[in-house]
Amino acid sequence: xxxxxxxxxxxxxxxxxxxxxxxxxxxxxxxxxxxxxxxxxxxxxxxxxxxxxxxxxxxxxxxxxxxxxxxxxxxxxxxxxxxxxxxxxxxxxxxxxxxxxxxxxxxxxxxxxxxxxxxxxxxxxxxxxxxxxxxxxxxxxxxxxxxxxxxxxxxxxxxxxxxxxxxxxxxxxxxxxxxxxxxxxx
Numbered sequence: 001x002x003x004x005x006x007x008x009x010x011x012x013x014x015x016x017x018x019x020x021x022x023x024x025x026x027x028x029x030x031x032x033x034x035x036x037x038x039x040x041x042x043x044x045x046x047x048x049x050x051x052x053x054x055x056x057x058x059x060x061x062x063x064x065x066x067x068x069x070x071x072x073x074x075x076x077x078x079x080x081x082x083x084x085x086x087x088x089x090x091x092x093x094x095x096x097x098x099x100x101x102x103x104x105x106x107x108x109x110x111x112x113x114x115x116x117x118x119x120x121x122x123x124x125x126x127x128x129x130x131x132x133x134x135x136x137x138x139x140x141x142x143x144x145x146x147x148x149x150x151x152x153x154x155x156x157x158x159x160x161x162x163x164x165x166x167x168x169x170x171x172x173x174x175x176x177x178x179x180x181x182x183x184x185x186x
Contacts, residue, residue, distance in 0.1 A: 051139035052079065060144035061151070069114050069123065072142050078129070079140035085114050085125025092124035 041047070055075045056063035067087040070078075078084045092115070115121035116128060131137065161168070161182040163175035169182035176183045 049138035051137045051141075053139075053141045053143070055140060055142045057142060057144055059149055061148040062145065072144075075140060075142050078131075079137040081131050081134070081136040083116070083128050083130040085116055086127040086129055088126050089114055089123040090126055091122050092120050093122060094120070 055078075056068065057070055057072050057075055058064055058068050059072070060068075067089060069087070069089065070084055074084055113121070114123040114125050116125055161170075162180055163169055163182050164180075166173070166175045166182075169175055172185055173182040174185045175181070
């Protein structure tokens, strides 16, 4: 069997590493070049991290079909330990209350507000999720699908701003004479 220079280096590195780990005498596989206090959390090869590697937000079409209203910012807040609302969302307004009026100018990204159980709003979360108090995730990854990234937002959440001409619409929008509302240009 013929060994390449790279395989020889790899075998040597693994042998040295395994020897230092297997020795069990507390010696380090490297030489200390400075003097300082020992780390209070030093446990070679035994420091678990906890995180979430599969978070979807309202921008992912498959999550949007389940009425997910959380944004990437909400996912970050969840990872930091904040509470999030989960679907299904219900209208908790009484018959005498009406939903808040839409903003006078369409936002660049449509807004998807909700409130928590017990509060009064048009979209009240019926469930919540939160990490245990004082605990945050060590890492998190938002894994929204690229397919239909914008289309899901338009179909499920795009605000309906009435208009008679395009001057009433926001940037990148025109007034649709068929629908009487602002729609994406093009």
